[in-house]
Amino acid sequence: MSNYHEVDVVIIGAGLAGLTAALQLNKTNLTFIVVEARTRPGGRIYSHRTSENVTIDLGAQWFSRKHHRVQKLISQFGLHTVSTFRKGKSIYELNGTMNYQKSAPVSSMALIDIFQFSRKLNKISRELDERTPWHGPAADYDKITMEQLLESKMHTKLGKKYLTQLLEELLCANLYEVSALDVLWCLKTAGGVTNVRNSEQMWVREGMGALTDAISNFLKEKIRYDRQVEKIYDENHCSFIYTSNDCWKAKKVIIAIPPNLQTRIHFQPPLPASKAQLNERSGLPSVIKMIFVYKTPFWREFGLNGNALLEDGPLVQTFDSSPEKASRGVLTVLINGTRARNIERLSIEARKREVLVALVRCFGEEAEEPLYIYENNWSEELWTRGGYGVHYAPGIITNFGSALFEPISSIHWAGSETATEWRLYMEGAVQSGERAAKEVIDCLAN
Numbered sequence: 001m002s003n004y005h006e007v008d009v010v011i012i013g014a015g016l017a018g019l020t021a022a023l024q025l026n027k028t029n030l031t032f033i034v035v036e037a038r039t040r041p042g043g044r045i046y047s048h049r050t051s052e053n054v055t056i057d058l059g060a061q062w063f064s065r066k067h068h069r070v071q072k073l074i075s076q077f078g079l080h081t082v083s084t085f086r087k088g089k090s091i092y093e094l095n096g097t098m099n100y101q102k103s104a105p106v107s108s109m110a111l112i113d114i115f116q117f118s119r120k121l122n123k124i125s126r127e128l129d130e131r132t133p134w135h136g137p138a139a140d141y142d143k144i145t146m147e148q149l150l151e152s153k154m155h156t157k158l159g160k161k162y163l164t165q166l167l168e169e170l171l172c173a174n175l176y177e178v179s180a181l182d183v184l185w186c187l188k189t190a191g192g193v194t195n196v197r198n199s200e201q202m203w204v205r206e207g208m209g210a211l212t213d214a215i216s217n218f219l220k221e222k223i224r225y226d227r228q229v230e231k232i233y234d235e236n237h238c239s240f241i242y243t244s245n246d247c248w249k250a251k252k253v254i255i256a257i258p259p260n261l262q263t264r265i266h267f268q269p270p271l272p273a274s275k276a277q278l279n280e281r282s283g284l285p286s287v288i289k290m291i292f293v294y295k296t297p298f299w300r301e302f303g304l305n306g307n308a309l310l311e312d313g314p315l316v317q318t319f320d321s322s323p324e325k326a327s328r329g330v331l332t333v334l335i336n337g338t339r340a341r342n343i344e345r346l347s348i349e350a351r352k353r354e355v356l357v358a359l360v361r362c363f364g365e366e367a368e369e370p371l372y373i374y375e376n377n378w379s380e381e382l383w384t385r386g387g388y389g390v391h392y393a394p395g396i397i398t399n400f401g402s403a404l405f406e407p408i409s410s411i412h413w414a415g416s417e418t419a420t421e422w423r424l425y426m427e428g429a430v431q432s433g434e435r436a437a438k439e440v441i442d443c444l445a446n
């Protein structure tokens with residue numbers, strides 16, 4: 001075969017996890033290649049530069065001061081961070097009323113309820129082991145959904161409603177779809193509720209995609225694009241990785257693609273039943289990200305910070321992502337879960353109209369005339385199929401979780417779904433890539 005090559009390691013996927021693994025291998029004498037199905041790096045990170053040089057993030061965007069690995073990469077590649085604009089009032093829609101205020105419009109009873117429930121979540125999550133959360137008494141939380149846990153432990157209607165809205169935005173999923181243990185595991189790997197609530201502190205001025213582009217330029221010909229991996233054959237402790245264009249023989253493989261997409265690869269010998277079944281149960285929630293570019297961030301003149309959390313209608317939350325000097329006003333709109341599934345059935349024009357109506361409801365008539373609108377429906381992306389990351393329904397983590405990151409023969413697993421720190425975040429993707437690279441380097445050294 002003319003397109004046959006041999007390397008020590010093949011990395012599948014040029015998302016942040018695969019790129020991080022590649023950066024680690026690049027520090028060694030091992031030969032490696034990254035094969036990527038898309039024609040660009042970044043996976044769930046995807047930025048766009050408008051004709052006026054405004055950068056917008058249509059995929060992952062925010063990180064926090066606790067995301068040390070991501071910040072290190074950003075400074076290593078000479079990029080700049082911007083603090084999320086928070087000056088002024090937010091908009092909270094609760095029980096059909098729009099509230100314009102600095103903190104959530106809930107009674108002191110509801111606040112105490114939220115505080116006590118958050119403490120409970122922290123306490124239970126602290127007891128989990130980040131690598132084996134399915135062991136021990138907390139495994140019982142895999143028998144119920146997060147909605148059921150919240151219903152059983154919280155006492156105020158308003159507290160429940162507000163926390164549900166907040167968690168659904170942070171998880172990108174409806175609470176009735178997700179196991180309570182899944183949420184507790186995420187909290188454990190993030191270090192608690194406060195860390196998760198503060199995970200949207202910063203973004204990259206040049207766009208998050210500038211980071212994955214910079215890593216990709218650094219690695220140059222060590223990444224091959226437009227090559228979806230179709231088959232992996234394991235023979236005599238070596239793997240043969242067949243892409244749409246070529247075949248690579250490798251001593252080790254790092255699979256850095258989300259579990260839902262692993263079902264598209266034909267493995268020989270087949271994956272163990274538990275791994276295959278876990279992959280089959282690993283769908284990503286629905287999410288649409290829309291960006292509305294205005295002449296100016298006009299909402300700031302009204303004392304608003306651009307942040308809205310809505311209980312009704314198409315959109316869930318908005319953020320101000322305007323460039324630092326406010327040369328344009330940029331509103332980022334997140335639509336997820338059932339709301340994303342409802343709105344994606346409409347034509348693009350109808351979708352934009354519905355969201356504009358909601359924006360006018362929040363920010364007034366000036367919201368009616370954006371200069372440009374951009375949209376990415378991640379459920380339609382063939383090489384992702386949703387976002388932000390996989391959340392499991394009850395029963396899956398305890399029955400199949402151990403298959404998530406255990407190496408199988410020459411195959412090692414990376415990707416933010418396999419992270420034990422900041423699971424499902426970009427920080428988690430980096431941590432998983434570093435971990436998988438270390439596993440492979442250690443094995444090949446022995």
Ligand SMILES: Cc1cc2nc3c(=O)[nH]c(=O)nc-3n(C[C@H](O)[C@H](O)[C@H](O)COP(=O)(O)OP(=O)(O)OC[C@H]3O[C@@H](n4cnc5c(N)ncnc54)[C@H](O)[C@@H]3O)c2cc1C
Nearest residue numbers: 013015016017037043044060061062229383387415416426
């Ligand atoms: C809309 C959205 C918003 C988000 N917002 C944030 C945020 O603000 N902050 C945050 O921290 N996280 C956010 N996330 C989550 C974050 O994007 C992910 O946790 C992280 O980027 C995942 O990186 P990864 O490398 O693990 O996977 P991916 O980015 O999914 O990379 C996997 C790569 O594998 C490729 N691939 C798949 N199948 C094959 C195959 N068969 N052969 C070859 N290549 C293949 C894909 O094309 C892709 O490039 C968001 C995600 C989405 C979708």
